[in-house]
Amino acid sequence: MTDEIETHHHDVLVIGAGGAGLRAAIAAREAGMRTAVICKSLFGKAHTVMAEGGIAASMGNVNSNDNWQVHFRDTMRGGKFLNNWRMAELHAREAPERVWELETYGALFDRTPDGRISQRNFGGHEYPRLAHVGDRTGLELIRTLQQKIVSLQQDDARENGHGGTAEGKLKVFAECTVTDLLLSDSGAVAGAFGYRRESGQFVLFRAPAVILATGGIGKSFKVTSNSWEYTGDGHALALRAGSTLLNMEFIQFHPTGMVWPPSVKGILVTESVRGDGGVLRNSEGRRFMFDYVPDVFRAQYADNEAEADRWYTDQANNKRTPDLLPRDEVARAINSEVKAGRGSPHGGVFLDISSRRSPAEILKKLPSMHHQFKELADVDITREPMEVGPTCHYVMGGVEVDPDTAAAARVPGLFAAGEVAGGMHGSNRLGGNSLSDLLVFGRRAGIGAADYVRGLRERPGLTSAQLDDAARDALAPFERDGGENPYTLHHELQQSMNDLVGIIRHRDEVEQALKNLDEFKIRAAHLAVDGGRRFNPGWHLALDLRNMLAVSECIARAALMREESRGGHTRDDFPAMEPAWRKVNLVCSLDGADAQVVRQDMPPMRADLIDLFGRDELAKYLTEEELP
């Protein structure tokens, strides 16, 4: 079997080619590693392009009071103190350098009047903090990193003395999907097995270090802003290799997705609309967010429209508008308004910028939102309000990692960065903190993997039995006649997760979701596909479903266990946030075909970081014993 398979040898293999994967690859290559990046799509098409608002980094270009400590504090508040504090610290400290570095790669951010990188307001951030390019910041990030990779390849080609296209020490495998990680006898990473989408032929990567940078899990939900790629591949690969996932119950429902027409339901409407002056209104025209400011945030948010409106131009003397509360709060508020019968005609609420900013300003700051609504919904956002509602956007949970090196728990040689890694964002991520997360921890994972490889005495070997198993599993859907249609099963999984483990959860519903998942797992063993191996989306979906089911089970089991409401996990039957649950991480692992979840205590925060908060504020989150 082994000799028939296309085989490549590398030092560091990066699975995923979004912001985290590309930044990791750059770091590994700059550390001298022979590096490969695997993209599920074409090079440069990753989901990172969907990020619109910006990159959070406390450069202080617009308000010089900003610094890493303020950013750290905002991040912990946004995550309701469940964040891995060391990750939040590293992220806040290093984000500015990572942004400035992008300029040396050729990025062109919007500027301040004195020529620095401009920064915009965003939900949960105390000061204007998001470096941006209109509302297409993710595209700028991905294109910049893509072009940096080409630039490193050109350097290699020059060194090697041949023409401009040689890939040297940094190779990109586009349209290639990894189905299994391969391990040595001792359980260390030895490589990865997958197929080329184009031909359907198998490919084997031998590498002692693998960085997972596969993004999220949104395709398990019906209403989502995520693309077909977001099937939880990295989460599931880590689980099957014996690693663990942290806090999978925390899913971010972005408050503003499109709600009409049905075919675009879930597509993201950037938070920048609110950062730049847009407000939410119900069917009565009321700015309802003033009714939903929770106690923990009262000190930072305005309680009347006049002050909220003054805040846009005078932040020193006014409190911010509650339209910019963290995303979990806004999503729940919208959900409540719709349930109370005060929604918009298509089951959302109104997001209005047309009555608040001039058409010229809107076109300048939100060009792609204008384009998106014009082309897809016949709505001119300079003249009329948008209709928006919550959409599954991001998973806070992910692979349990070491904060400094991004090394995954329990599996030597495995690393994870970006959305697939857990801990950084706690129970809820602030907008803008994702792009900075990708850069900070992508780089750290690349360096961590390079250090690991340099410290190895010998390269872990692999057994051919693993390869045979992986190949047999991958081809199984072709062997079955008259089995289940993968599209049908996927549709039912999405409906079930959306209805039963969605934005508001209840014990009975989550238990029902777990029953459904048991049935789906049985049916998944009988999936059958038509056609051949060459670029066959039905086959690809059948293989991805295995990952979606494993990840969905982790989400449901953790959601059932956590009996409180916090951030991206709201239990109707346990509506309060409980300090006792704050110091508990829920850790998922795989036991045969089933997911299991156990509690694990979180390490206490370092004293100098605790000191950044007042005792009054800490008392809202921590138990009596934890208070300083």
Add this chain to the structure above:
Amino acid sequence: MSYHGSFRVWRGDAEGGDLADYEVEVNDGEVVLDIVHRLQATQAGDLAVRWNCKAGKCGSCSAEINGRPRLMCMTRMSTFAESETVTVTPMRTFPVIKDLVTDVSFNYTKAAQVPSFAPPAGVAPGEYRMAQVDVERSQEFRKCIECFLCQDTCHVVRDHEENKQAFAGPRFLMRIAELDMHPLDALDRKRQAQDEHGLGFCNITKCCSEVCPEHIKITDNALIPMKERVVDRKYDPLVRLGRTILRRD
């Protein structure tokens, strides 16, 4: 509101293929990509198509719809009459892999041949200073989502395989213009655009700008200004013609 629409979709691979006829349900507000997805889910599970964001931001779902290069995710069904047959074919300029998926590696080869951004010497990270008005020119070109529809439609390569070697195509000539207009880029790229990337092949028919889903003025703002700068050193009759016809100063 829903109806049954008639579709013809090219099915096949490098060895050959043909248009296949389908009757598919069409619902209110749908785009062509929704119809292709419904075909996959109900009638043709192995129908090959690229797509990612479904919001016109990633540039994956390029194809030719009734012969016109377009993104499937941004082509609304309401632009066709209910009785009209909608024909979807792969981009013609690139070799077919399967069904609507083509081999676009030509574009990645060309991208690798454009010298990268050259950072200015002696300016530390964090010390870059640029005026908004100066970055805006290049920012327009950086809106490009690399859907390659401009490459597909450009007649220099669309029916002239022999030109592919010497011509980078509008997308990458625009990339050179973008770098040339970058306020801090340290290289001079004009000569290179003409001599190595085939800027002279372009006879400014603006087909690329017409199909650009991002509405980038590729010809007016990138290619013609590049030609004008090249001509400072080298005479090019087309630029003079272009100036006359288009009344550009």
